[in-house]
Amino acid sequence: MELSNLKTYYFLRKGLFKRLVVRAVDGVSLVFREGEIVSIVGESGCGKTTLGKTSVKLVEPYDGKIVFEGKDITRMDGDLKWFRRRAQIIFQDPFQSLNPYHSIFDILKEPLDNLFRGEVDDPTEKIMKTLEEVRLAPPEEFLYKYPHMLSGGQRQRVNIARALIVDPKFIVADEPVSMIDASSRAEILTLFREIQNRRRTAIMYITHDISTAKYFSDYIAVMYAGKVVEYGRTMEVIKNPLHPYTVGLIASVPEPDPENRKRFRPVIGGEPPNPINPPPGCRFHPRCPKRFEPCDKIEPQLKEVEKGHFVACHLYE
């Protein structure tokens, strides 16, 4: 999948005549290759969820291009079946994304009915195999359970199974572990790694937690106020962050260390900007410790600074 200069705007009405534009995603270009996990890291309101939704066409882009398997699907509407069979999304909240009146069997059968009516010989067997793949074993035990009978981690596995059952090529996982207990987070993320290795699926992993991105992705794209400010191989971005925002973000992550309480954490002051009125020039400049002359006037472009490591910052021009 290739996203080029993707823009998703929301239009709000204020009063009778005023119209406000929320530039949720404002010119993002990214490539997702078979068998690779790309993390989209950023704080709330940076547009990462909108980016995920736009790339599976749950939200219409305002401008830009989405190309999937060589096909331009930006304006594809009406018959999305072809695309829905190939691209799926897993939502953040495992408590709200499963219909409480449907059994696990019903939940997993629905995508087969909708997208592959009559094409799957034995839906029950397919459902059982998928349940096994997400480690809800033995599957017979889960088939006729209802969501409320499962723990948060188990529900999230049902969500994953629902996405996998159509054998997609591309999965968007929107904060799949943020509402799950710490002891089972690593388990769910390991599952994504296995899926990636076994099925060669391309995965967009959306998260606010750069420390999980470190272990479970191949590339990281850091988003700030609707734009990608840094992109590169995961280890490269984490060991050698270039953008001052990425540096600050990494410094803000708490680590289990008894020495922590004896010192103050270096922090980024202020809070993320309002996407209706982003600051001019570099959107990070009001919070940036290293801002200088051009930052509040000229918008920096994403440039390759080192091999495969892109950054949008005037410091590197």
Place this chain on the structure above:
Amino acid sequence: MGLLLEVRDLHLYYRTIKGVVQAVDGVDLRLEEGKVVGLVGESGCGKSSTANAIMKLLPKNTARYDGEILFDGVNIIDLDDEIFRREYRWKRIAMVFQGAMNSLNPVIKVGDQVAEPLILKEGYTRAEAEARVKELFRMLNLPESFVNRYPHELSGGMKQRVVIAMAMVLEPQLLILDEPTSALDVSVQAQIMNLLKKLKELKRMSMIFITHDIALASDLSDYMAIMYAGKIVEFGTIEEVLLDPKHPYSQGLIAATPVLSRDVPPKFLPGNPPSLINPPKGCRFKDRCKYRMDVCDNEPNSIKLSDSRYVKCFLYH
């Protein structure tokens, strides 16, 4: 350094249609003046119930509430409710509730909301109260003029500061913080943690810091209490618990935490915590424990490992 709080064998059970929930089951805690204890555990382990028990905020369906909560030498469990309300709650023991920033009254200026207890409980005049609130806002890095703002005019981080101001306005000796940063972005979370550190030093306030995030707890805490299924399974100084965890659950929880600066991938703890309605006999962690022995079907005692440390596990009997 005097002992401020000593909790001994605290129980808090709730009656429900399905049976009695043993939310807090024999909890022991000690806290000195000016120190912070991190109460860490997964959702549903009884952390918030422990806090409510110390605040004597009990729901109508309380089935059992006993033990000892010695606050400054007085057992507040035996204390008359009216005396506790007048002399202790908010005045000497205050709490920042989980998600409190979303329960600010939307139609009252935040300054007035913070000033309310000063006027009602302490007999301040409006002008005196306003001066006091402004002073508090300054200390919390909020502009003084914000006393005249309404909650919707503030960002998440600012609302969280207002809620902390509300809890601190009567200068309590003990402040309980229930997940005070869980709804905030990492960069804002780091700001709030720095602020709490500053308050701890400046005001010599004791705190109980409740969180599911062991790394975050280490940012502030001098002691750490690891809670599992209604019981504190390990208690010690932050150095003892973090660097050399003894209980298999503490070990698992620490191993499950992703760390940015080290290259060890997080490991998961298989299984789920037991239901607190009919918890298994004996050690409640035994079904997930890799060291399980026959003797674990009995209740493990508190084993004292050092002056500051105890663990409830048969490995150390």
